[in-house]
Every structure is written in C-alpha cells, then in structure tokens.
Amino acid sequence: MxxxxxxxxxxxxxxxxxxxxxxxxFLMDMKDPTEIPNIEKFSRFLANSLGFTENLQxxxxxxxxxxxIRLSKKxxxxxPLRITSEFNTYSxxxxxxxxxxxVGRVQLDVERLIVPTNFNVRQLHLINYQTEKASIFLxxxxxxxDVRVSNEFSLKMEQITKKKxxxxxxxQMIFTGFNExxxxxxxxxxxxxxxxxxxxxxxxxxxYIGFSTDQTTGCCSHLAARVIPTMxxxxxxxxxxxxxxxxxxxxxxxxxxxxxxxxxEMDQIKRSYNSVNAVxxxxxxxxxxxxxLTHFTYHPSTPxxxxxxxxxxxxxxxxxxxxxxxxxxxxxPISDVRIPDPKMMGFIKxxxxxxxNIFERCNIFFIKAKNTLNLIRD
Numbered sequence: 001m002x003x004x005x006x007x008x009x010x011x012x013x014x015x016x017x018x019x020x021x022x023x024x025x026f027l028m029d030m031k032d033p034t035e036i037p038n039i040e041k042f043s044r045f046l047a048n049s050l051g052f053t054e055n056l057q058x059x060x061x062x063x064x065x066x067x068x069i070r071l072s073k074k075x076x077x078x079x080p081l082r083i084t085s086e087f088n089t090y091s092x093x094x095x096x097x098x099x100x101x102x103v104g105r106v107q108l109d110v111e112r113l114i115v116p117t118n119f120n121v122r123q124l125h126l127i128n129y130q131t132e133k134a135s136i137f138l139x140x141x142x143x144x145x146d147v148r149v150s151n152e153f154s155l156k157m158e159q160i161t162k163k164k165x166x167x168x169x170x171x172q173m174i175f176t177g178f179n180e181x182x183x184x185x186x187x188x189x190x191x192x193x194x195x196x197x198x199x200x201x202x203x204x205x206x207x208y209i210g211f212s213t214d215q216t217t218g219c220c221s222h223l224a225a226r227v228i229p230t231m232x233x234x235x236x237x238x239x240x241x242x243x244x245x246x247x248x249x250x251x252x253x254x255x256x257x258x259x260x261x262x263x264x265e266m267d268q269i270k271r272s273y274n275s276v277n278a279v280x281x282x283x284x285x286x287x288x289x290x291x292x293l294t295h296f297t298y299h300p301s302t303p304x305x306x307x308x309x310x311x312x313x314x315x316x317x318x319x320x321x322x323x324x325x326x327x328x329x330x331x332x333p334i335s336d337v338r339i340p341d342p343k344m345m346g347f348i349k350x351x352x353x354x355x356x357n358i359f360e361r362c363n364i365f366f367i368k369a370k371n372t373l374n375l376i377r378d
Contacts, residue, residue, distance in 0.1 A: 002015075036063065048198060052210075058070075069111075070110070102142045108138070109133070136192075137179075139174070143171045215236050215301065286357045293365055323375060
C-alpha cells in the first residue's frame, strides 16, 4: 500500500500483484522535506507507544539502510487476578462493571545509536557511533469492562462523538512493582533516557489514549483507557456534561483496579511475612510494602485535579474493608495499627505500629491518612 499527496489531500493505492509475504508494507512520502528527528526523543516516543500495544512487539528504524533504533517487547503470559466479593465492581452510576483482571510482566529492550543532534545522515555509515543497549521491566494490569448505558445517553454520545458507546471496553494500568523496579535499575541515574517516561515512580503517571496526554493520574501508575479527550487531544474532556459523565464513570473503575492491585500486593506480603523470621527478610518486605503504599498514594493531578480525586475516592470507597498495611505485627487493617511514637515504644510492645522505615518513606501518606482521611491514630 502506498500513500501519496494530491494537493492538500492524502490518498492511498494498492499494488496489483499479490505478494507471498504476509507483511503489509506502507510507503509514504513526506509532503514537505523535514529534518531527521532527534534520535533520543524519537526513541522515547516509540518506547512509550510500544508500552501499550497488544500485538506490536518489534520496531526498527533505519536511516539510509543504517539501523539507528531497535525496540523489542517481551510479554509474559498474563494471569487472571481474582476479584473477591468484598469489592464493588460497578461505577457509581452503574454505567461500567469491572468483570475480569489479567496481570502480566513486560520487558522492553532498546538498542540505539548515540549520535549528536546535528548529525549528517549521509555520514551514518562512515562514523562508528557508540551504541546504547538498555532494558526495563514493567507490570501490566488489564481490566475488562461491561458497558451499560440508556438509549437516551447513547444517542447523546453519538451526537457528540459520531459513535455509539461500546458494549465492552478495557482499562490498562502500567506500573513498576517492587521487583520490576529493582530489576530495571539500582538507581534512577542508570535508567536509559529512552524509558524515563515509562518509569514514572515515584512521580505521577500519565493517561494514555493511544499516546500520552498531558493529564496525570495522581498516582505512580500510567493509565490507558478509552476516555474521550478534548478537541486538542491533550486533556480529558470534563467540560461537556455527557462526556464528563462517561469519562468519570470510566475513571472511577480505574480507582477500583488500583485498590485491587494494592490489596493483592499486600496479600502476597502477608503470606511471605508469616513464613519468614529473619530480620533481613522482614526488612525487605518492609521496603516492598513501602513501595506499594508510595505507588498508590495520591497527589493533586495536573492539569485537572478532578481526575486524581476521582481515582482516589474510588480507591477507598470501592470496598468497606479497611486499607491493609504492614505493621510490626504483620499485615493488618490500618484501623488496627498505630503511628509510631518514640516516647511510647517501650510501653506498647504488643500494640501493632507502623514500622519506622515505612513511616519515614511514606510520611506524606500517613499525614494524610491521619489528618484528612481519619484512617489511623497515634
């Protein structure tokens, strides 16, 4: 298939002869001459896109037959995550229902030439540029949703978007679990700049609609969802009443997905904690618990703070069960745990408190949990 310009309009045409090759080749001439893109920025764009694809697993970029970027993606077979009955799987107005979750691991590899920004493409094959090779490890959680809307609402959506709402849709979280974070890098300085946008921890993740928007999620996970963006496609439309309702309902279940992922991590920590006695092993579990709690501590999202508030409210409201945290007596409901007080530690040895390492690393969460959410006491 070939693309070509006729004036300001873009047309396509197909070859007459059938090819024995199963691949489809696209040929597209640029309308106007353009500069060769910055290799690092282009690599980052491609890596961000590859992170959320279901079928595309390899990308190679060549300039004049010289390989400058190669990206590959290895996907572990996803495993189902059980949704227990304690979770409310419906959005507040019952427009969406979370029906299943599958969790998997992803490895992204990059090989690219490190070339100056003003390089001459004609000299690529003449100069022996340095090559960078790097990898990162991520976790993905795919949530399948059933969609139920009234005929009246469906008609309004169709009038605005020219499409009817789907009967089924999905949401996907991409994040770094404790093990994946350690595998990707021992420190942020060692992470390739190509993967900086995907490895957001401890900063906020972004909402993706096939590509990254400017909207953050409020927590450290990226979210890919079929939310409806603004005309500029850089923000989520929360101005139009109909679209705001649809987008909000979809975002609420993203908060539910986050809570289920967090509680599953705490269940794994609980099983490990009960089976180990060594101080070193328990210290490692404290680091793992702090990583999980930091990951799902919500901050004001930007540019629209309402997005993060929706996810956070549903994170806590999707179940009547109190948030689980790791204490000095193991994993317990947060209401049964106390904030550590150095003056009282000698008198309350049997009272479960937040381990010092977790309290110091997650101080922002515990201040909020005590003063705003009323989840924990001294």
